[in-house]
Amino acid sequence: MNINRCFRKYTKLFNQGKINTALNRLDYSTEKHGIILGIETSCDDTGCAIVDTNGNILGEALNSQHLIHLNNGGIIPPIAQDLHRQNIENVVNEAYRQSGVSFKDIDAIATTIKPGLPMSLHIGTKYGKHLCRLHNKPFMPIHHMEAHALTARMHDKSIEFPFMVLLISGGHCLVAVAKDVDEFLLLGESIDDAPGEAYDKMARRMKLKNLPEYSTMSGGQAIETAARKSDNPLGFKFTTPMLFYKDCNFSMAGIKNQVFRHLVREEKENNVTADGVIPKVNNLCAAFQLCVTRHLCHRLQRGMEYAEEKGYIPQENKTLVVSGGAACNNFIAEGVQMVCDTLGYKFVRPPPKLCTDNGVMIAWNGIERWKRNIGIYKDFEHIEIEKSSPLGKRLIEDVANENLSCNWVKLSRLNKPQSTWYPLKRAVEN
Incomplete structure (x- = not known):
């Protein structure tokens, strides 16, 4: 192959993004002050924020499609796409207006490109690239789950690498070790529905939306609220899934099947009409939520013990970050807190508005990368969206091969009067 052919082949691969080289990154100083504009459209929320290197949110805006999809019985991708298209310019302009900065002061545009709904x-991604071309700015492609994992570092400056991460949302459920800004070790992931998705599906099946007090709530909010009213959360028996599996993977399918069987039996016994709600719906929500929480805590605990055994988490730096939309559930958070207390971990959960999808987390991930001079592209036309994208290096099989046996943390503190979930006392014995 002659030199000209070699050069043409190299150029073609480079333009396709198949060759990663420092030539495709701008050389920025990590010492100077930086301002990043972040755009988030991975699912059904259109978000934008402008954040600086000190973690100050200069401007932010969010358009939620929640009620529209709630009335449609779930997220419909073409509708979500149309709503993003209708609202993205207004959302970006609002965040920009709040910030009081000029586009010449913004150093880069960070945009979620993976994973998520392609439409x-x-x-x-198209709008982010448009802004880059219009204002001659570099483009920063962002991994949605990495952004969730690192947002806590904006909220709590004391968090240092490495730390444990539990991400629970409508589309994802995973436990990982965050070793650095762009280096993660994936210990476990969902093999079917994520917790938020399971909550939404079960809330629809229980017809909670037909009750006025829950009519505008997401499935997760409705189930959590109903569970608080339970007078007998042990009235429905659930089996915690995957107890004999030695990995850290998560599964909601078996829990959903148990809910479905209880519902069918209750509807038949109580002659519930098509749009009706079973009399013991509060108790069923409480039992369902308890089973989900216990399952999450079991898989998390094994991940923590594995990470410590392998030396991935030093004893002096034991921190767990919990984020994602389902992390807003206070019952789940309290159960996870108990695991952290027993194993000696610091528990960190960002404020609710930073747990759900938002532009701030994308802008902050851009800031983290800006400081390290990672993933800042001047030539960005080859960068494409990805529907699926694993988080970091996969160690799931290695976790299983370790064959760890765990002495499960008892979640008995939920029995105590000071617990925010005192109505569920007696519900959690192990």
Whole structure:
């Protein structure tokens, strides 16, 4: 092969993004002050924020499609795409207006490109690139789950690498070790529905939306609220899934099947009409939530013990970050807190508005990368969206091969009067 052919082949691969080289990154100083604009459209929320290197949110805006999809019985991708297209310019302009900065002061545009709904991701990615071309700015492609994992570092400056991460949302459930800004070790992931998705599906099946007090709530909010009213959360028996599996993977399918069987039996016994709600719906929500929490805590605990045994988490730096939309559930958070207390971990959960999808987390991930001079692209036309994208290096099989046996943390503190979930006392014995 002659030199000209070699050069043409190299150029073609480079333009396709198949050759990663420092030539495709701008050389920025990590010492100077930086301002990043972040755009998020991975699912059904159109978000934008402008954040600086000190973690100050200069401007932010969010358009939620929640009620529209709630009335449609779930997220419909073409509708989500149309709503992103209708709202993205207004959302970006609002965040920009709040910030009081000029586009010449913004150093880069960070945009979620993976993972997520392709039709939604396309809108944010195209608009982010449009802004880059219009204002001659570099483009920063962002991994949605990495952004969730690192947002806590904006909220709590004391968090240092490495730390444990539990991400629970409508589309994802995973436990990992965050070793650095762009280096993760994936210990476990969902093999079917994520917790938020399971909550939404079960809330629809229980017809909670037909009750006025829950009519505008997400499935997770409705189930959590109903569970608080339970007078007998042990009235429905659930089996915690995957107890004999030695990995850290998560599964909601078996829990959903148990809910479905209880519902069918209750509807038949109580002659519930098509749009009716079973009399013991509060108790069923409480039992369901308890089973989900116990399952999450078991898989998390094994991940923690594995990470410590392998030396991935030093004893002096034991921190767990919990984020994602389902992390807003206070019952789940309290159960996870108990695991952290027993194993000696610091528990960190960002404020609710930073747990759910938002532009701030994307802008902050851009800041983290800006400081390290990672993933800042001047030539960005080859960068495409990705529907699926694993988080970091996969160690799931290695976790199973370790064959760890765990002495499960008892979640008995939920019995105590000071617990925010005192109505569920007696519900959690192990």
